[in-house]
Amino acid sequence: MSLLALAWRSVRGRPLASALTIVAVALGAALVISLLSLRASTRRSFLEAARGYDAILGPTEGSPLDTVLSTLFHVGESKGTIPFSTWEAVQKDPRVALAVPYALGDSFRGRHIVGTSADLFRALSGADGKPLGEGIVGALFEEGSYEAVVGSAAAASTGLRRGSQFRAAHGVEVVTHEHEELWTVVGIMRPTGTPADRAIFIPWKTFYSIGGHEEGAEALRARRAAQAGADGEPEGDGDHDGEHDHEHEADDPSAEQTLGMSAIGIRLVSPGLRIAYIAELRQDRDDVDPVQPLEVIHDLLQVVGSVDQVFELLAWAVVIVSGLGILVGLYNTIHGRRREIAILRALGARARHVFVVIVLEALLLVLAGGILGLVLGHFALAAAAPELLREYAIRADIAPGLRDVAVLGALLGLGLLAGLLPALRGLRTPVARNLQPQDA
Amino acid sequence: MTSASPALRIRDLRHAFPSPEGGALAVLDVPELDLAAGERLVVRGASGGGKTTLLHLVAGILPVQHGTLEVAGTSLAGLGEAARDRFRARHVGYLFQAFHLLPQLTALENVAVALAFQGVRPAAARQAAAQSLERVGLADRRRHRPHQLSVGQQQRVAIARALVGHPSLVLADEPTSSLDPERATEALELLEAFAAERGAALLTVTHDPAVVARAPRVYTLEPPRTAEVAR
Incomplete structure (x- = not known):
């Protein structure tokens, strides 16, 4: 033996005592592995989503974070508009490989509607590395049509299917009214593991034909007419800002100077041009705010990171408390096990044998609790994964990996520490005295 | 240590414990005692007369304070605790008054555990333990835990454990005190026969006249000659 x-x-x-200790360790381990996996998954998903564009040109009214969240993550609302002249200038720039327009501010059953072009489906990729445009069940919308492409999570939550028709609501966080125009769903995107899954996409040019967005549409037509007239001067402009405060802006002369474009996603011909391009825009144009999405998300993760570090510390605290439970539990059992220890010593066990047995007991408790906790943690992650992917575009790491080995290693270290004090007490158990029958 | 070495050789062995009032309280004084290999000896004495202390000294559980104590040709005086532990594991079998079986272990494991500290591999230890249990008639009780065994069966498991390691010397502390007379006789017969088969000397301490009556040789512990023990 x-x-x-x-x-x-x-x-x-x-x-009973062993089972309770194992459960306590397991709960701590499950919390730790879940939080660590979620944090890593969230960071990876955020950074992957932010890699789509080299730069995003947003309105000067909002913050860089507003711009990135409203365009790439479909969270919040755009805080202003950028002028149509910027769109024209961007398209003419030879350094720009793709320019993706964003017209935001409407929603359907809580899902953001994004007025954009087909370029978005080439510029952005899913978690599998394939462009968003691949694997659409149905077709991509036609430019200038009343067709819509729906993200997989948006389709699931709104009930929209191919052939479904819907009316857009004005506003996102606060809905004021429903527009009259009827949109037809022509395509459902595959689950991409990106925030695009949560949005509904329509052609940006028709976006301006929505009731209340006419100013923008007219402005666009006027702009095109003016361009066709080769005088290069716009005959009329409109607006479509993120808040869709069109009724006020319709009477506002300054609205002619702005076409309701919420943001422009930029893919450059070479990522190496990114810094110079943004610096130049910042110097030359005061009507847009160019941002690097990766930089913004890095900053965001740093802020959020300090919060989830607190949660991680709390989870480790649970583990440490359960380790203390092992220490106290084992330490107290040593008193009741003086006879057992004395018998083992009388049978030839050396002091170090007793020491090792007690430490091994602590290690077995944390090992059993740790393995159970890791299994529980991964089951919890697996159970939450579909919801995380659907609602937050976060692909949770379900498969065990090095992180589990690290957590288990830390637990075993804790178990070793928890076993030391009881083991030292076991060492000091007097043998002869505890072999006496009256000590039973 | 050779095969010709006596199982036990004691000269002027004295032992004392610290007194509650300070100083030392002498509990054992054995001027001379020898036990040949394979021999049986019963040590008797008054209650509190140092019988158990003698066993603890011979087993190396207590360090020798004064005198000469050799077991199977090895002097225990001057040996450190770890060395005495190693020596005990290899050369001494111990039969406790209250059996002292470990409740969480099966009968087989209770016997095999005695070999764990000799460095015997687990499989070999289980095999030896099974043979030892078979010898005491408990082959069909190897998976039983102590609380599932009768008192007599527990005694037999304890005998199997004391002899599983082929010790030179078996120490038996009041081996019949928990048994009725009929069971006591059976247990003594089994212990004596098993020890003889293994060539082990048997030192029994008891105040049971029935045990004394069976003994080929009896040694009576006398009260210590002095309260002081020179260190």
């Missing part, structure tokens, strides 16, 4: 077997028998000999 090995020392390990002897330790295991001792653990099994105290079923």
